[in-house]
Amino acid sequence: MPAILGTAERMTLVRPRLTDCYEVLVAQSDLDFAIPFLDEDIPLHVDPFLLWKSPSQQDQALHTAVTNSFNHLNFLLSHGRGSEARDTLIAASECAEVGLGHSKKRRGSRIGTTKADEILSLFSAIEEYSKGGFSHFEEIQLYVHGISKDRVSDICCSFLKSFLMDYTTQACEELGIPLVHVGVPATYDYRENRFVEDQRAWLPVNPETGAPILVVPRRWLRFNPWINFDEYYRDYCPFDDVFQPDEPRDPVRVLRYNRDHFGLVRDYIAVKERTQAECRNDPLFRQIPVSSAKRKLSTIRGLATGKADGADRKFEDATSQLLSSLLYPHLDFAAVQSRTDSGVLIRDLIFYNNRSLDFLDEIHADYGSRQIVFELKNVAEITRDHINQLNRYLDSGLGRFGVFVARHPLKKAMFKNTVDLWAGQRRCIIAVTDDDVALMVTLLEGRQRPPVDVLKKKYVEFRRACPS
Amino acid sequence: MNRAELDRFEKLVGQLESVYAELSLLSKKSPNDAVNPFKLRFVNTLLGASAVTLGSGYMPFTDFEQFDSDNVPQNSDVVFILSQYLQCFEKLRADNVVYRNGTWDWEIDAVGAEGVGDSGKVYVRSTRPKRLRD
Numbered sequence: 005m006p007a008i009l010g011t012a013e014r015m016t017l018v019r020p021r022l023t024d025c026y027e028v029l030v031a032q033s034d035l036d037f038a039i040p041f042l043d044e045d046i047p048l049h050v051d052p053f054l055l056w057k058s059p060s061q062q063d064q065a066l067h068t069a070v071t072n073s074f075n076h077l078n079f080l081l082s083h084g085r086g087s088e089a090r091d092t093l094i095a096a097s098e099c100a101e102v103g104l105g106h107s108k109k110r111r112g113s114r115i116g117t118t119k120a121d122e123i124l125s126l127f128s129a130i131e132e133y134s135k136g137g138f139s140h141f142e143e144i145q146l147y148v149h150g151i152s153k154d155r156v157s158d159i160c161c162s163f164l165k166s167f168l169m170d171y172t173t174q175a176c177e178e179l180g181i182p183l184v185h186v187g188v189p190a191t192y193d194y195r196e197n198r199f200v201e202d203q204r205a206w207l208p209v210n211p212e213t214g215a216p217i218l219v220v221p222r223r224w225l226r227f228n229p230w231i232n233f234d235e236y237y238r239d240y241c242p243f244d245d246v247f248q249p250d251e252p253r254d255p256v257r258v259l260r261y262n263r264d265h266f267g268l269v270r271d272y273i274a275v276k277e278r279t280q281a282e283c284r285n286d287p288l289f290r291q292i293p294v295s296s297a298k299r300k301l302s303t304i305r306g307l308a309t310g311k312a313d314g315a316d317r318k319f320e321d322a323t324s325q326l327l328s329s330l331l332y333p334h335l336d337f338a339a340v341q342s343r344t345d346s347g348v349l350i351r352d353l354i355f356y357n358n359r360s361l362d363f364l365d366e367i368h369a370d371y372g373s374r375q376i377v378f379e380l381k382n383v384a385e386i387t388r389d390h391i392n393q394l395n396r397y398l399d400s401g402l403g404r405f406g407v408f409v410a411r412h413p414l415k416k417a418m419f420k421n422t423v424d425l426w427a428g429q430r431r432c433i434i435a436v437t438d439d440d441v442a443l444m445v446t447l448l449e450g451r452q453r454p455p456v457d458v459l460k461k462k463y464v465e466f467r468r469a470c471p472s
Numbered sequence: 473m474n475r476a477e478l479d480r481f482e483k484l485v486g487q488l489e490s491v492y493a494e495l496s497l498l499s500k501k502s503p504n505d506a507v508n509p510f511k512l513r514f515v516n517t518l519l520g521a522s523a524v525t526l527g528s529g530y531m532p533f534t535d536f537e538q539f540d541s542d543n544v545p546q547n548s549d550v551v552f553i554l555s556q557y558l559q560c561f562e563k564l565r566a567d568n569v570v571y572r573n574g575t576w577d578w579e580i581d582a583v584g585a586e587g588v589g590d591s592g593k594v595y596v597r598s599t600r601p602k603r604l605r606d
Contacts, residue, residue, distance in 0.1 A: 065522075272558050338558035370477065442504075443504065443506075443544070446504045447503065447505065447506050447544075449502075449505070450502055450505035450506065451509075452505055452506050452507065453506040453508055453544060456507070457542075457544050458544060460542060461542055461543055461544045464540075464543070465543075466541040
């Protein structure tokens with residue numbers, strides 16, 4: 005059973021994820037599900053279309069279940085149980101346990117009764133839906149203002165919550181993430197066609213709040229749903245018919261127009277179904293291509309040291325994008341951090357240490373680094389002050405291993421300074437220079453070795469210089 | 473040198489030349505790219521065997537034995553070192569061949585019932601030393 009980190013240790017983690025706080029250190033690329041953050045949402049959404057187009061019978065069946073559950077609202081309406089339909093839709097409109105979307109606190113809000121009634125009115129206003137129901141419930145985006153990708157995702161997850169609970173339990177048991185017998189609010193009972201409050205299940209919980217956490221398969225996630233209003237408005241909307249020649253183009257007007265012109269929506273959906281082969285899930289992290297990496301390297305090489313012409317900012321931007329791609333998938337990128345030390349703005353890159361390589365495991369074991377800090381320094385030379393600043397920052401609980409991303413190698417005296425730090429306090433501070441980044445880019449292009457090996461090389465060189 | 477050592481010599485030189493040719497191509501294409509750990513392992517195996525055959529007298533460098541994978545050796549590094557070893561193997565060969573009856577032959581020690589020449593040595597056909605001046 006993995007150990008759970010204490011509150012103080014958790015507080016020091018930048019963008020802590022479920023796996024990190026239970027010391028289950030595994031790379032995102034090795035997992036079938038998206039690792040949820042504890043304090044914020046993953047900026048991706050469940051796209052019901054991915055379930056529909058999936059070759060998996062299970063995914064297709066789940067899509068059918070979601071669609072049936074949504075269309076059951078029509079059944080309720082037609083049997084005079086409108087308030088029950090409204091309550092069900094409102095309950096389905098938020099699924100905080102999955103932590104998808106753009107919330108900074110992993111908490112969203114449900115829709116109000118007005119919005120719920122507006123959605124339900126589609127069943128009565130459009131005959132095709134009244135008779136046949138929806139085949140893709142995300143079409144509601146094309147009729148109702150304020151319904152977008154996060155709401156579609158939440159409705160889908162709410163109707164699938166029972167499945168996601170089983171999936172989460174299984175995934176966490178395989179990884180050894182501790183489970184707690186906890187009550188889950190608003191679980192959809194597919195047999196009763198209603199939400200059940202406080203169903204109990206064995207799930208991982210947020211150690212701070214005790215709230216249950218659900219994980220979602222990566223294959224269901226996209227930044228934007230395949231069927232979405234923005235694309236419809238941009239590429240398929242017949243503006244000449246909807247608006248007068250000099251009339252301002254108000255998207256809400258298009259939504260109203262669609263209610264009276266179901267054929268337009270039907271044609272759009274037909275196109276989207278026809279082009280389903282192009283619909284793929286979005287990765288949680290997208291590596292930049294080699295050509296782009298080379299351009300960024302030449303940008304870095306062409307920059308002068310110092311702050312003139314914003315060179316420091318350009319260096320930091322290019323290096324952030326480059327390193328996060330170069331070190332993937334062995335180190336998952338967590339965040340760019342900004343801090344001020346002695347009146348100087350310092351930017352760092354923070355990576356999760358997945359212990360996916362022997363030397364990363366050593367860094368975790370010897371220096372207690374659950375996350376690795378790369379401090380970006382566009383300076384002519386690293387001075388004693390810079391080393392002290394990074395050393396102080398490591399004191400804040402980030403472990404005892406830090407990396408300078410500098411332009412030139414450390415001067416002899418400064419290198420000795422870092423060796424002395426190791427000898428005295430067992431701190432390891434290494435410097436990655438332009439030449440090392442260039443070697444990383446070469447390795448990325450050649451694909452003979454992973455670029456992260458250059459980091460190991462620098463570490464091994466440093467350790468060889470340390471007294472035995 | 474006896475026949476068994478000569479066999480080892482020829483096998484090693486053949487392997488080194490083959491690896492050298494392969495890596496030279498890679499080095500010309502991208503000299504700064506790293507050699508992958510799989511290839512590096514076998515290069516190191518060859519270098520280890522070479523050290524035994526060359527002995528301390530013919531080793532190209534006193535402070536180099538093998539590549540360290542942690543140092544991420546590049547194609548050009550490996551090609552450079554292999555060429556040095558090949559030169560030293562050639563030097564060893566040049567010191568052990570003799571010009572005899574119009575041909576260059578290895579002069580090796582006889583083992584067991586091997587037929588010996590006038591000098592009590594066995595002669596095996598070889599080629600002219602590469603760096604011999606006319």
